[in-house]
Amino acid sequence: xxxxxxxxxxxxxxxxxxxxxxxxxxxxxxxxxxxxxxxxxxxxxxxxxxxxxxxxxxxxxxxxxxxxxxxxxxxxxxxxxxxxxxxxxxxxxxxxxxxxxxxxxxxxxxxxxxxxxxxxxxxxxxxxxxxxxxxxxxxxxxxxxxxxxxxxxxxxxxxxxxxxxxxxxxxxxxxxxxxxxxxxxxxxxxxxxxxxxxxxxxxxxxxxxxxxxxxxxxxxxxxxxxxxxxxxxxxxxxxxxxxxxxxxxxxxxxxxxxxxxxxxxxxxxxxxxxxxxxxxxxxxxxxxxxxxxxxxxxxxxxxxxxxxxxxxxxxxxxxxxxxxxxxxxxxxxxxxxxxxxxxxxxxxxxxxxxxxxxxxxxxx
Amino acid sequence: xxxxxxxxxxxxxxxxxxxxxxxxxxxxxxxxxxxxxxxxxxxxxxxxxxxxxxxxxxxxxxxxxxxxxxxxxxxxxxxxxxxxxxxxxxxxxxxxxxxxxxxxxxxxxxxxxxxxxxxxxxxxxxxxxxxxxxxxxxxxxxxxxxxxxxxxxxxxxxxxxxxxxxxxxxxxxxxxxxxxxxxxxxxxxxxxxxxxxxxxxxxxxxxxxxxxxxxxxxxxxxxxxxx
Numbered sequence: 032x033x034x035x036x037x038x039x040x041x042x043x044x045x046x047x048x049x050x051x052x053x054x055x056x057x058x059x060x061x062x063x064x065x066x067x068x069x070x071x072x073x074x075x076x077x078x079x080x081x082x083x084x085x086x087x088x089x090x091x092x093x094x095x096x097x098x099x100x101x102x103x104x105x106x107x108x109x110x111x112x113x114x115x116x117x118x119x120x121x122x123x124x125x126x127x128x129x130x131x132x133x134x135x136x137x138x139x140x141x142x143x144x145x146x147x148x149x150x151x152x153x154x155x156x157x158x159x160x161x162x163x164x165x166x167x168x169x170x171x172x173x174x175x176x177x178x179x180x181x182x183x184x185x186x187x188x189x190x191x192x193x194x195x196x197x198x199x200x201x202x203x204x205x206x207x208x209x210x211x212x213x214x215x216x217x218x219x220x221x222x223x224x225x226x227x228x229x230x231x232x233x234x235x236x237x238x239x240x241x242x243x244x245x246x247x248x249x250x251x252x253x254x255x256x257x258x259x260x261x262x263x264x265x266x267x268x269x270x271x272x273x274x275x276x277x278x279x280x281x282x283x284x285x286x287x288x289x290x291x292x293x294x295x296x297x298x299x300x301x302x303x304x305x306x307x308x309x310x311x312x313x314x315x316x317x318x319x320x321x322x323x324x325x326x327x328x329x330x331x332x333x334x335x336x337x338x339x340x341x342x343x344x345x346x347x348x349x350x351x352x353x354x355x356x357x358x359x360x361x362x363x364x365x366x367x368x369x370x371x372x373x374x375x376x377x378x379x380x381x382x383x384x385x386x387x388x389x390x391x392x393x394x395x
Numbered sequence: 396x397x398x399x400x401x402x403x404x405x406x407x408x409x410x411x412x413x414x415x416x417x418x419x420x421x422x423x424x425x426x427x428x429x430x431x432x433x434x435x436x437x438x439x440x441x442x443x444x445x446x447x448x449x450x451x452x453x454x455x456x457x458x459x460x461x462x463x464x465x466x467x468x469x470x471x472x473x474x475x476x477x478x479x480x481x482x483x484x485x486x487x488x489x490x491x492x493x494x495x496x497x498x499x500x501x502x503x504x505x506x507x508x509x510x511x512x513x514x515x516x517x518x519x520x521x522x523x524x525x526x527x528x529x530x531x532x533x534x535x536x537x538x539x540x541x542x543x544x545x546x547x548x549x550x551x552x553x554x555x556x557x558x559x560x561x562x563x564x565x566x567x568x569x570x571x572x573x574x575x576x577x578x579x580x581x582x583x584x585x586x587x588x589x590x591x592x593x594x595x596x597x598x599x600x601x602x603x604x605x606x607x608x609x610x611x612x613x614x615x616x617x618x619x620x621x622x
Contacts, residue, residue, distance in 0.1 A: 048600075
């Protein structure tokens, strides 16, 4: 500090002024809240476009294009929220997929006369790691019984009974322990084999192997082993990816395509994700990406269509505020006034409240 | 910049950029991890737009807040922030490391907003001032006015009054008294000494107080020596 500055500084302290300090603190607090609520769109591409205008030599059009096709820069907080949301969504989707798989399998088993895999005995035998495992455990159990019966080669069963035996075993629903389970053949010829629970087996069959812990994926043994040794082995189908895995893959592929500059592919992947993810938050987030992509392309009609589709699915979603305001901005005349009026009614504290009031000729 | 930026899109030419593991900072001036930011600045100097993108990500919020304080109105802030970053982009080669990058960047924001103030028509300012005066008459006597609304009206009045001050006093006051920057930081952004800043801020404060008293927002200070 120079001497002059020191002299200047002397006497600059006008003494405490708590009243003014309070007023300024109040204003500062309001501005900070205003900043926090501003919900300002980040647009790094716009910055680079402006830099290109200021100095086209240093920032040629190719750089602008590069940035425009790159993923948008978002706040770190938003990035974290999105990551957290994605993780939550994937976890939730996994649970939903498990429940759905369980329900479907249960339905299929019931349709074939196999009891629901809910017996305590089975519950002990199976690994306690989820409904899907339980379901696959039940399938494995049924398959093991089939296998057990199937390997009774040389036993003098009537040829005509064999199919019925197998079917009956297939439908064996008793869950009194895999190791003691016996398949039973109903003596009475019937159009459809029936299950007789806990009935003694007519012929001793080899003990089915004790079930190993059910695998996470569909049990290959249950699907691959032939019912008869002489029959060719069935083709082992690769396990279907779960819903959560498919969603994660689509999300990853969409962002990879975006990074690679293939915006059309990215858009297609996000759309596929939305179709699959229903009304989950992952779909909500994917819409945000689609909005950005449409805006990047300058396709305002597409953007408006996306807003409408979004609002139909997410009337109170995280982008509902922007979508509503966007549609209002696009409207004209009385339709626009009506739109803003409805916006204010539905979102009295919305981010575009001031704009809405201005459009309606009211003071913000 | 020695080479065109477009050539840098070839991955073989670029060294992977270290990721910055910092939180978004409302007050980056105090907590900036210098080493990471320095690396980013150096990379940005060589034309790495991804480095610039990260700097934008790191400083957007603090620059936005800074500009919001300086401009006093929300409407123009978005454009002013964009202009700040664009100007920083094209002039990064002039950044000489004598100050922290954040100080330099926020200093650019001061210049951008200064130009914005200058471009405002005097008519518009007079209108704001008149509006502020009317607001006083409406808002001041009411004790049950919503606190948030009151703060907004106070801000409108203060900024209308600030518009009447010389820009060197206004800027010092905003940075020091409203935004609450440390004296050294505020002075560095304005390119003046801390002592000079203190003088300017005090003068601005005195003038502002006088106007607020006239408008009835503040009670007059007691006379010196009065008990």
